[in-house]
Amino acid sequence: MRNPVRVSVIALDPVLEAGTLSALDGFAEVRPVVGGQRPDVTVVVVDRVAEPVLDLLRRTRAAEHRPEVVLVATELGPVEALHAIATGARGLLRRRETSGPRLAHAVLAAAGGDCAVPPDLLDGLLEQRAEGADPGVADSWGAAGLSERERAVLRLVADGHETSAIADELCYSVRTVTTVLHNVTQRFRLKNRAHAVAYVLRAGLL
Structure with missing residues (x-):
């Protein structure tokens, strides 16, 4: 049995950050980072995919331990998706469609080297x-x-x-x-x- 995937969350709103971590609670394959642990995957939660968000994705991916990134955005169209992937996001989710199981699935896919993108967006x-x-x-x-x-x-x-x-x-x-x-x-x-x-x-x- 492999070790649980270590996950961190970045969100401007502390309540949203806590809620995202709570959504992952109960999934044995995923574990929030504690202390000085380095995450395998970082979940970034934003409203819009603007240039500051793309800079954040670049900085996150450029960290020494190079975590994979799953981006959860309120507004996510084809252009935003392309820019996010080009800057290193491994998974993309729309906030309105993000349940605990779907988020955990995206995190595990990213950790395993796969991409997770809404099928209709890919289509x-x-x-x-x-x-x-x-x-x-x-x-x-x-x-x-x-x-x-x-x-x-x-x-x-x-x-x-x-x-x-x-x-x-x-x-x-x-x-x-x-x-x-x-x-x-x-x-x-x-x-x-x-x-x-x-x-x-x-x-x-x-």
Whole structure:
């Protein structure tokens, strides 16, 4: 059994910070930091993803122990999501959708090297093209494309699901899901699942 994931919370409102920690109470896999412990994951709770928040994400990720970051925001659209991921956020959640289990799931996914992003937000980003995108990235993305099966698997990866859970959700075999992820990472020359999700979010957009 692995050690619990150590979590810290950053919020401007002390009551909100305490409430976020309270939401994680009862999950044996997650434990708030105490004393001088260094967190594995830091949850940042904000209203809007403005430049000061992006600076905070950069500073948090640049700390010596380099914790993963899960961002919980009241307002979170495609542009804000892209900027947050580009500055190091591993997980994204909207405050209105953030329950204790969902937050714990995002924290554990981040600690395990996966991205957790609202599926509807990822779905929208998969379809978008921003003006002024990097031509090399945009062209390779458009030429290769994604099948509906690949999109479905990546949406669930982005939401933090493990391979077996994705297989159950989509009624595929574990081997099929593994093959789909392997094909995507090979086609776009990516390192792993987290890199695949991050690439999907950035391709043609940044």
